[in-house]
Amino acid sequence: MQIVSNLAGLTLVIFSFILLLGLFLLKDRVKASFRDIPAFRKFDQAIGTAVEDGTGIHFSLGSSGITNPRTATSFAALSLMRHAAGFSAASDQAPIATSGDATLTILSQDNLRTAHYFAGAEQSYKANSGRLAGVTPFSYAAGVLAPIYDENISANVLVGGFGVEAGLLSDAAARKQSFTLAATDSIPAQAVLYASASEPLIGEELFASGAYLETGRAHLVSLYVQDVLRWLIVAALIGGAAMKLAGL
Amino acid sequence: MTRFISPLIAIVAGLLVLLGYFLPNNDLLGGLRAKFIEWAVILAAAALLVGILNLLTVHIKKISAKEKGSFYSLLLIISLLFTLFVGLFAGTDSSAMQDLFNAVILPVESSLLAIMVVTLIYAGIRLLRYRNDLMAFVFLITVLVIMLGAAPLPFVELPLVGSVIRPFIISVFSTSGARGILLGVALGTLLTGLRVLVGTDRPYGGK
Secondary structure, three states: OHHHHHHHHHHHHHHHHHHHHHHHHHHHHOOOOOOOOHHHHHHHHHHHHHHHHOOEEEEEEEOOOOOOOOHHHHHHHHHHHHHHHHHHOOOOOOOEEEEOOHHHHHHHHHHHHHHHHHOOOHHHOOHHHEEEOOOOHHHHHHHHHHHHHHOOEEEEEEEEEOOOOHHHHHHHHHHOOOEEEEEOOOHHHHHHHHHHOOEEOOHHHHHHHHHHOOOOHHHHHHHHHHHHHHHHHHHHHHHHHHHHHOOO | OHHHHHHHHHHHHHHHHHHHHHOOOOHHHHHHHHHHHHHHHHHHHHHHHHHHHHHHHHHHHHHHOOOOOHHHHHHHHHHHHHHHHHHHHHOOOOHHHHHHHHHHHHHHHHHHHHHHHHHHHHHHHHHHHHOOOHHHHHHHHHHHHHHHHHOOOOOOOOOOHHHHHHHHHHHHHHHHHHHHHHHHHHHHHHHHHHHHHHOOOOOOOOO
């Protein structure tokens, strides 16, 4: 049974890879149109406002490091941060990133430095722009409250592997009346963020950020593949239910 | 040169670990997978030391610049060093460390969790200011129904809420919605992993 599920998993990965590669190679022939998610539009505006006002953007990347199953969420958060930091790197106040895992802190520093380099603002990069705020979920939340309240932040991006402690962060951001884009893979945390953040993303919208913010063609294609796979799963679920109904 | 080397290492290591996961009976791939994960854990432990140094640096700078909240930074550094010395000299399994955990970390984290309750009630009230739409109303009404169904109410018992409506919402709407979200997250995770494996996404930074 284990072999069958392993092979099914491997088949899904290979199929997704072929689809990803195929659509990527088709290049401009694939015209993807996605539904409007206002949070991303407002996020672009918030970056622009921050750059114009000389205020900072704070990225809170959560507590998922490289050694747990939620790593992909952190990778998606890093990708979003790198893209947005590229626009705000040359601002009067450089963007900062806080994380609850040391490996993620190092990755955030590396990504911030790269964003500054490509923005031609390498001299404004500071090593403490990427910070470890705490190593347990609530100590992390307590550590992140300080930059939200005390530093000149106009936009908070709470994207990554959070638990319900994210509610404390979004509440702090709301009290400071700053823009808050919030997304996570945890269902309880999504419920908390839906109630407390001004711009929450639900479910897989976190993984669609790259495509919506136009970070590259790979992100656009991967969102397209995601949609194709979702329809296949929907068909399989309906087919399974119909077969069960028919007594097969 | 590092522009090519780091993606190459990431892609090869990622592929070997992935194949080792799906083909566990292959001794070579299984062994490589175990070894790579072991290395990742060692690296993560070393990274923790770097992270602690980063934490110290940030707070020392805050104190020296006399920034707002620098007193708390001082408290943090003193607590960190105190805990480090207790751990080094008494041992991590010692009763002193257990006491520190039970008397400081546990109650503080529990208190933060308690604050969450107040925060969430306030957020619920504020929700309609952010989103004055149908979904926000549905969200709030669902929260109210679930809470009324779960809370022990004095003197009264609401008919059907606890026995029929709440279980129905949880077992049908909530479970199906959660499964849908989880499927979406799983697909997103798969595609993010694939992007890293083909080298189009480079979370490890680099120029």
